[in-house]
Amino acid sequence: MVKFTDIAMMGFSEGDVVESILTTLSKEGQPNAAPMGVWVEANNQLFIRPYDGTQTRQNLEFCSEAVMNITSDPRFFFVTAFKGTQRSSVQIEFEPSNKVKPPRIKGMPSYVEVTVKPRATKSDTPFHEFTCQVQHVEVFAPFPMVHSRARCAAIECVIHASRVQALHKTDVDLTRKLVYQITELQSFVDRIAPQSSAAMVIHDIMILVSKWSR
Ligand SMILES: Cc1cc2nc3c(=O)[nH]c(=O)nc-3n(C[C@H](O)[C@H](O)[C@H](O)COP(=O)(O)O)c2cc1C
Structure with a gap:
């Protein structure tokens, strides 16, 4: 078992929620990758x-193992x-993990392989909680990453857009607020880093969001 200090060095910090791309395995053995928050208690x-509606949730019922693929690249x-709904400059390729069955995404700076156990969740919540036990950590990034406001803004836009996708048919007010926030972040990124991959991600998000909120 890997000691917590190993992932603390990667930025997993008590009281925080960090973002990962979680790979899981379906009942049929199909790998799946989806962004998921990780809470550090x-x-x-x-x-x-x-x-509840996510493939990730379904997969974890069948295979209680996962990989947290760690990246700050908004394209991933x-x-x-938004699998299959967009053109993109990055491809997801899987490769075997070390200690767990779900594969990892090729080319990520680091990986945290975990086993998961469901834990009691209030019955009126639309999600389930799973505690994660770290089994293996691999870090490939040779250098610390610089902080990019544009990349952070683009990841924030992906989160907002995933909520728009889920809510646009049922909650018009919240959809409007989220679209407004994405528009604000787009103006910001277009001002500071208009040629960046972050700006391109937000551009593609706007195409999706305008389809859903039409
Ligand atoms: C940075 C980020 C964090 C996210 N965190 C969560 C999360 O904690 N739980 C969740 O259900 N969805 C989360 N989402 C939304 C899911 O990734 C999204 O609904 C995705 O389509 C689910 O894919 P799946 O059906 O293949 O599991 C997050 C999205 C982003 C961009």
Whole structure:
């Protein structure tokens, strides 16, 4: 078992929620990748909270193992959140993991392989919580990553857009607010980094969002 200090060095910090791309395996053995938050609790416990309608949630019922693929590249968040609905400059390729059955995404800076256990969740919540036990950590990134406001903004837009996709038929007010926030973030990124891959991700998000909110 890997000690918590190993992932603390990667930025998993008590009380925080960090973003990963989680790979899981379906009942039929099909790999799946989706962005998922990872909550870091006081007793060094990690947990995830997949919503009931997600493939990730379904997969974890059949195979209680997963890989947290760690990246700050918004293009990977975008392609894995909206599978098959968009053109993209990155491809998802899988390769075998070390200690768990679900594969990892090729070329990520680091990986955290975990086993998961469901934990009691209030009955009126639309998600289930799973605690995660770290089995193996691999870090390939040779250098620390610079902070990019544009990349952070683009990942925020992917989160907002995933909520628009889920809610646009049932909650017009919230959809409007989320679309407004995406538009604000787009203006910001177009101002500071208009040629960046982050700007391109937001551009592609706007195409999807305008289809859903039409
Ligand atoms: C950064 C980020 C974090 C996300 N965190 C969660 C999460 O914690 N739980 C969840 O159910 N969906 C989360 N989402 C949305 C899912 O990734 C999205 O609904 C996805 O389509 C689910 O894919 P799946 O059906 O293949 O599991 C997040 C999206 C992003 C961009």
